[in-house]
Each structure stands twice: as structure tokens, then as C-alpha cells.
Amino acid sequence: MCGIVGYVGNKNAQDFLISGLKRLEYRGYDSAGIVTLSENGEATLLRAKGKIVNLEEKLLENRREDKIGIGHTRWATHGEPSEVNAHPHQAGKIYLVHNGIIENYKELRRHISGHDFKSQTDTEVLVALINSFYKDGEYPLANAVVQALKLVKGTYGIAVVSAENPEEIVVARSGSPLVIGIGTDETLLASDASALVGHTKRAIYLNDGEVAVIRKDSVEIKTLNAEPVSLRVEEIETNLSAIQKGGYDHFLLKEIMEQPESLAETLRGRINAEDGTVRLGGPGLSAAELRKIKHLVIVGCGTAYHAGLLAAYYIEQFTPEITIETVIASEYRYRNAYIPEDSVALIVSQSGETADTLACLRSIKEKGIRTIGIVNAIGSTIAREVDGGTYVHVGPEISVASTKAFTSQMIAMVMFGLTIAQAKGVPAMMLKNYVEEIVALPEAIRETLAEATEPVKEIVSNYVDYDHAIYLGRDTAYPAAMEGALKLKEVSYIDANAYAFGELKHGPLALVDDRFFEMALLPKGELYEKAVSNVQEVLARNGHIIAITNVEDFDLEVESVLRISSKIELFAPVLMNLVMQLFAYYVTIGKGYNVDQPRNLAKSVTVE
Ligand code: M6R
Numbered sequence: 001m002c003g004i005v006g007y008v009g010n011k012n013a014q015d016f017l018i019s020g021l022k023r024l025e026y027r028g029y030d031s032a033g034i035v036t037l038s039e040n041g042e043a044t045l046l047r048a049k050g051k052i053v054n055l056e057e058k059l060l061e062n063r064r065e066d067k068i069g070i071g072h073t074r075w076a077t078h079g080e081p082s083e084v085n086a087h088p089h090q091a092g093k094i095y096l097v098h099n100g101i102i103e104n105y106k107e108l109r110r111h112i113s114g115h116d117f118k119s120q121t122d123t124e125v126l127v128a129l130i131n132s133f134y135k136d137g138e139y140p141l142a143n144a145v146v147q148a149l150k151l152v153k154g155t156y157g158i159a160v161v162s163a164e165n166p167e168e169i170v171v172a173r174s175g176s177p178l179v180i181g182i183g184t185d186e187t188l189l190a191s192d193a194s195a196l197v198g199h200t201k202r203a204i205y206l207n208d209g210e211v212a213v214i215r216k217d218s219v220e221i222k223t224l225n226a227e228p229v230s231l232r233v234e235e236i237e238t239n240l241s242a243i244q245k246g247g248y249d250h251f252l253l254k255e256i257m258e259q260p261e262s263l264a265e266t267l268r269g270r271i272n273a274e275d276g277t278v279r280l281g282g283p284g285l286s287a288a289e290l291r292k293i294k295h296l297v298i299v300g301c302g303t304a305y306h307a308g309l310l311a312a313y314y315i316e317q318f319t320p321e322i323t324i325e326t327v328i329a330s331e332y333r334y335r336n337a338y339i340p341e342d343s344v345a346l347i348v349s350q351s352g353e354t355a356d357t358l359a360c361l362r363s364i365k366e367k368g369i370r371t372i373g374i375v376n377a378i379g380s381t382i383a384r385e386v387d388g389g390t391y392v393h394v395g396p397e398i399s400v401a402s403t404k405a406f407t408s409q410m411i412a413m414v415m416f417g418l419t420i421a422q423a424k425g426v427p428a429m430m431l432k433n434y435v436e437e438i439v440a441l442p443e444a445i446r447e448t449l450a451e452a453t454e455p456v457k458e459i460v461s462n463y464v465d466y467d468h469a470i471y472l473g474r475d476t477a478y479p480a481a482m483e484g485a486l487k488l489k490e491v492s493y494i495d496a497n498a499y500a501f502g503e504l505k506h507g508p509l510a511l512v513d514d515r516f517f518e519m520a521l522l523p524k525g526e527l528y529e530k531a532v533s534n535v536q537e538v539l540a541r542n543g544h545i546i547a548i549t550n551v552e553d554f555d556l557e558v559e560s561v562l563r564i565s566s567k568i569e570l571f572a573p574v575l576m577n578l579v580m581q582l583f584a585y586y587v588t589i590g591k592g593y594n595v596d597q598p599r600n601l602a603k604s605v606t607v608e
Helices: 013-027 052-060 105-110 122-133 140-149 251-257 259-267 287-292 302-318 355-366 381-385 404-423 428-460 477-492 501-506 528-539 572-591
Strands: 003-009 031-037 043-049 068-074 089-091 094-102 154-162 169-174 179-182 186-190 202-205 210-215 218-223 295-300 323-328 343-349 370-375 388-391 468-473 495-500 516-522 545-549 560-563
Touching: 003 013, 003 094, 003 154, 003 169, 003 210, 013 031, 013 052, 013 068, 013 186, 031 052, 043 052, 068 094, 068 154, 089 122, 094 122, 105 122, 122 140, 122 154, 140 154, 140 169, 140 210, 169 186, 186 210, 251 259, 251 572, 259 404, 259 428, 287 404, 295 302, 295 355, 295 404, 302 323, 302 343, 302 404, 302 428, 302 477, 343 355, 343 404, 355 370, 355 381, 370 381, 370 404, 388 404, 404 428, 404 572, 428 560, 428 572, 468 477, 468 501, 468 528, 477 495, 477 516, 477 572, 495 501, 501 528, 516 528, 516 572, 528 545, 545 572
Parallel strands: 295 323, 295 343, 343 370, 370 388, 468 495, 468 516, 516 545, 545 560
Antiparallel strands: 003 068, 003 186, 031 043, 031 068, 089 094, 094 154, 154 169, 169 210, 179 186, 179 202, 210 218
């Protein structure tokens, strides 16, 4: 949520800041700003409401050769999106950009005198507070930042510059990520390593409670209590093509279409098709420890939560004597939930930075429960704080709507379940179908995407004008329907909600009329006939049904049918989800909306 960039070196700072902000725009896109400093301390502050292109327009008349600066793209928390609320904020000679929320900003504001507040933001309070501590001496800016941060309650990732010292940027984090890129005669800063790709491969991920002073040829890190921290330089693995559209019109379509390869990456080296076994090194659990697991808690938000719901349906099918609870992180963090000691918690997050998920991770760890990350972003906070984990390795997911991460998170969790089942002595014969289908899934995904694209395109014009949709499924198709509904609503703004087919008569059936269409997931299997009966009930009320099915002789007279011919059965809901992803994409294109950056949302929800 929000993006931060910074630059100090020998090149043009404005160029890096703007290109970096463009890479981070998916994290927040309601306003943006940069400040750069000349050698003699002259500041050029540019801010604009809306997208980065608006900021670029201002840049045309304000080009500078400055070699140091900071920038920000905003997702509003305090104060509406506007130029005056956009970052950087200024107090005296100091400029600051901030991700996160200063919870005690009202109290802090009472301690500040002589500052004329211009914005409604919590961030301006912080920069004014820093300014109030800013005095001559050694490390004047870093000292002022530390004194101010000691009074702050809340979360922050900040970058601060002073026009009196145009050689250094002071950065600090607590709960909001920051990555320092080490270049040759230049040091870069970003809240997400993707902004550094192509500039350097060497990065330092700042930890909570650390403050760094970065100059073009040095980085110095200390804790808030002034203890020195040794530099931990890591490699950025992402390459440039992974963060570009690669010939697609939108990241969303690219990421949907990437799923054969991204799932193959998730599986690589972890599954042995010949003997039907799964090996996951990352969780770090011995066979004896796996055998002891009696309870799984799966924690996530949004799509990650849905992946957990679906994985739970599978894991309980083949793992004996285990209970599974899948929870929404923002709820679970405030519940007084008892977790038995023979539990393991799966912490699921694409970004690895989601604030609620991170809070759950920390509180579960405090209870002495082992935590396993199912994370995509390498080096992210959750990835670093879990006891063990399995990276899903799907590469950067730029579109705000999560797609390829869902598929891989779900399968990674099922693979973890399979390792438990193996350790508990479940015969390989009983797990065979799961393993075989997982191995076959990347190819089945490729076929399904190829098969479904044209039929989806053909029907979307019939549905773009609806305001409401009901998504329906039973058993494993139910969590898939929940994910399908989330995808449609977040990008197309059609109010879509999912129900278990069996719940229809308990209320939602009352909704069926011409304002709604119904997306019915109808996979082969034991419950198919029951789902068909539910479809009949909707048809009897003149419902507008789109059926997604892999049943060859499907002959119900519904409005539209989207067929899947793959032989995959257990994981058919995963394939159905691809079709729903395509549907959400093409409906949104039909409506003419920004499919990669839906209104009001941002990727990586780092505030509560
Ligand atoms: O980065 P995370 O996986 O922790 O993110 C969780 C949710 O914020 C995310 O899945 C969100 O719901 C997406 N916009 C859904 O497409």
C-alpha cells in the first residue's frame, strides 16, 4: 500500500524516482510526488493528484539535474486524494515520504508548535515532529528522526531528506517494507524490490526498528536504540521481463496466462512423479514432527484466504486425524482463539507484507505454535519471520487482482498436506491421484486457458451490463466460487457474491431475478446431481445461468455454457477458476475500466 522510492548517486534523481514510482504504481495510485535536492540545497517539490502521468506533466517544466531525492505514490488513509495530501510532506527544510499509519498523530500534533499544517495527513505530523527535533550536530537528521520515531505509535516505512544536507537520505521502518539497493556510486531505495530491478541486484532489506543513513557510497544501519547493525546484502532474483507486460495489454491477462509456467515453478523439485512423493524442504519439519500434527490453522486475506479454504477441502480428504481451520487474518488477530499445541499454522500471503496476516503470524508465534509461510515475495517480512516456509515462486504479481498466486498457494498447501499424509503413513496408492493430477496440472491449465478464452470473449457482452452476480458451487467448487466472485467484483465492480449451492434455499434464492446472473460451477463428481437440482431451482425462477462444467454430456438448458475438456477431476475447480479469471478480465475490458488498478484498491495491504 503506497510506494516509496529514493535515490542518491551520480545520475539524475528525477529520472529514477519517476521510473521507480511507475513500477510501484500498482501499490497505490491516487496521487504521487517527488522532491529532489540540488548540491546547494535547493529543493524541487512536485506533487500531483491521480496517476504518475500527471506528475510527469509537471516535471516537463521542472527538470532538474539533482542527484538526490525521494518519491511516493499514495493510497489514501488520512485525508482524501489531493495534491495537498500527496507526499512528500515538508516542515522547514525537511521532506518526508511515509507508508503506514501514525496512530497517535493527534496526540503528537499537540506537541508541535510553530508549524502551519496544510494537509489532513498523519504524515505531516511526523515531518513536523522530526523538524522540531532537528538541531545542529553530528547526524542531525538521523538523530531528529530517531527522537521522533521513539514517540510514534503505528506503522511506518519512511524516507527523509533535509535541504541542509543534500547528500543523505534517512530511512526507517516499522511494519512497512523498505529495500536499499546497492549500486556503483549510487544507492537506491524502494518499498518493493521491483523498483530496483535493472539498476542493481544487491539489496538490503531493512528490519523493523532499524534506521539507515544512505549516501551514494555508503549505508549505515542502527537500531532505534543506536546499536549498530551489520549489513546483510542479498540478491534480487527478479528480472526485468518479469515486471513488464511482455506483449499483453494488461498485467492481469499476462498473469492469468502465465499460470502453466508459474505453477510449474511452484512444483519444481518438490514432487516425484515416479514414486508419487512430495518433498518440501522449506517447512523444516521432520517426519516425526509432521506425524504429530493434529490441527492446521490457515491464515490469509482475500484471495490467499480463499486458497486456504480450498486447500483445506483437499487436505482433509487424504490426511487422517486432522482438523483444519481457515481464518481471515483481520478477524483472527483479535479473536481469543485457542490453538492446540500439536498445531501448525500456514501463513498465506502473496506479498508477504499484508498487515493483518503479519499480525496473526506474530501472535501465533507468541503462543509457541510453529508457523509455515506460503509466500511469494522473496525476502518479504512474513517470509523472514515464519519458522519455515514454502515459497510459491510465481514471480512478481503486479495486477492488483491476484490470480497466479491463488493457484500456486493452493497447490503448495495441498503439497504440504501430502507431506503430512505421507509421514502419517497414508499409503502412496491413496495419494496417487492427487500427486498425478498435480503433476498434470500445468499442462491442463495451458489447455484450459487456450480452450476457454474465445468462448468467454463470446459471452461477456451479455453480462457487462449486470450490476449483480451470484456465484455457486458445492464442495471444492464452493471456495472456487468465492474466489471467482471476488475477482469479478474487484475489477468489474459488479456486486458478486458466492454461496454454497445448498444454501440457496436458505435465503439467496430470493435474489434471483433479471437484475442478477448466476455463475454455476458444475464439476463431475458425487455431488454433481445435487448441484444440478439446485440449478433447476434457479432455472425455474428464470435465472440467467452461466455454467462452467467438465461434464461431457452436459445438456441443461442454461443461458451460457463454458466447457472444460481436461481430464483433471480432483482439481477441476482450479481450472474453473481460470475460466472465472478470464471472465472477470473480459467483462472489465468490456466495461472499459482499468483492470490492473481497480478503484479504491492497492496491491499489498500494509495497513490494517
Ligand atoms: O499479499 P497477500 O496475498 O497477503 O494479499 C491478500 C489480499 O490482499 C489479496 O489477495 C487481495 O484480496 C487481492 N486483491 C485479491 O485479488
